[in-house]
Structure formats: C-alpha cells, structure tokens
Amino acid sequence: MDANNQNTALLVMDMQVAVISNYPDYNEITANVAKAMAFARAQDIPVYFVTVGFRPGMPEVSMNNKILAASKQRAANLSMEGLMKIDDAVAPLPGEIIITKRRVSAFTGSDLEVVLRAQGIQHIMLTGVATSGVVLSTLREAADKDYLITVLSNCCTDSDPEVHRVLTEKVFPHQATVITLEEWSNKQ
Template identity: 55%
Template structure:
C-alpha cells in the first residue's frame, strides 16, 4: 500500500476514560497506542475525536435516542470520564476534536481540520465499531475520503456486531487491516 504521509491521518475516536472502562479487551488500548506511534513515526498526523457536551447538555435532544438516554452530566465538560485514555494520550501538538453526536463529523470541526491539512485518506480506530466508527465511515465516504479501518483497533461491546461490520459492511467502503499490517505498511 502506498501511504502518502502528507495526505493520511489516523483518527483515534472515543478512546476516552469512561468509554474504555467498558472495553473487555485488555490489549485494546496498547494496540491503538501502537498504531498512533507508528503514525507519528511515519509523519502521519494523529487526530483525536472525543464526545463532549457543554454543561447541562444543551446540544442534546430528548428525541435523539442515544444522546437523550445519557445520564445527566455524563460526557459533559465537567466529567473527568471525557478525558482521552492515558494509554493513548495526545501529544501537545496533536489535534483533539470535540463532537456532539455519534459521527466524528457531527457537531465538530473535523472536516475543516482535515481539509485544511489536505488530508484525503482516513485511518479509523475507535469505540464502538457500531457507533462512532460506522457513523464516521459512512459520512467520510460520502465526503470522498479514502478509508482504511484498523479492524483490531475498533471495539464493540457486541462481538457479533463487530464481526458483521468488519467482514460484511465496511469492505464496501474501506480497506480493512489489522494494526500489525498497518504498522508494517506505514513504516
């Protein structure tokens, strides 16, 4: 695979303390960290995407089944659980984008950041496969980004849903690789 470092970005999505606390795979964070280190070593920007709401969650509608069902105060700016997990913490010069919905693009300036950096290829990681990864993949494909999904750097609480998305849904819009395959290609 020809990876032009100037056109590719690795997205680390929703790998936040409160979300990762529910991940049942102890090797998940180290794999994401390995992908981030490989990206940095190859000159590929690492962009973090985090769910975050203002105090009182004014951007949350009761009509939104996911956002409306969150307990009060969860993932608001006062909640320490919104911090990026310490095992994959961004470096001071790396961009952290705050989103207000499931997709990394919804309610964020991600598109502006990517287009300003002349990014055309996104490498996706995140929790959950059926949430941020699926929603971001679909929107990014519609925005004409080239896509790669790091299958073992995505996690879903339902292993069957993860498998179905990775094997049946994502291949129509993205290249699928493991972290190890991508590390070798990026290096």
C-alpha cells in the same frame, strides 16, 4: 490503501475513560491504539483525537436522540471535563489536535472536516470505540464526503463481538480498506 502518508491522518475516536472503561477488552484496545499512534507518528502521519463532549447540562442533546438522551440523564450532575478525559494510554502529545464532536459521527457537530481539508488530508485511518458507533457513523459520512478510508480492525471494538465481526468483515469493506494494525505496519 493510499501509500502517500502526506495526505493521511490517523483518527483516535472516543478513547475517553468514561467510554472505553465499559468494554471488557479495554486494555487490549488501548494497547493496540497506542501502537497504531506510535507507528503513525514514526511515519509522520498526524494523529487527531476525536472526543464526544458537551456543555454542562448537555443543552446540545435533544431528548429525541435515543442514544444521547440516555447519556444526558446519567451525566446530568457529572463534570463534563471528567467525561472528556482521554485515557492516559492513548493520550495526545503536546500540540496534537483534539476535536470535540456533539454526536456519534466524528464529523457531526465538530470542525473535523475543516481541519482535514486545511491540512490536505484525503485519507483517514479509523480507530476507536465503538465499531457500531463512532467508527460506523464516521466511515459512512467520510465515504459520502469522498475520503479514502482505512479501518484498523483490531484498533476498534464493540460491546458485541459479532457486531464488530460483521461490520469489519461484511459491511465496511464496501466503503473502506479493512486491515489489522500488523498488516498496516508490515506494508510500510
């Protein structure tokens, strides 16, 4: 892991009430991410929030997209503002950047890369829901874009604990450093 905090950012991804309330470890994951955010801020590491969001009626979503098409049908008559609300336990501070994405990866359909490059960020630390969704997709794309990547394993969760375990223990280490929040905070 890059020790230089000057070019590091913590990404808090898909921690929206509409997303994380579906997970049984909701309180544990929000508590861990909140601790990671507090630690990052204390180290002068910027915290960027990534949310998934769409226009009313979700015109950005093709019915060919298996994951998002199901959401489009369920959310057809719901307020997009309500769906994009970040959980209060991990809410941004005034002035912190919120990035809206249109697909699973934090990079796809967003200005994340523009923000990271403008701020000189070369190392991203990933947190969020789900491990097999936004974390996996963002990690893969970030690796292809030559970012240094750290995954805080206990600041991510998945609906299937075995999938989370396999990704964090067997797949992610090929492209990222995988550590716990406690390991990160004890190294600084």
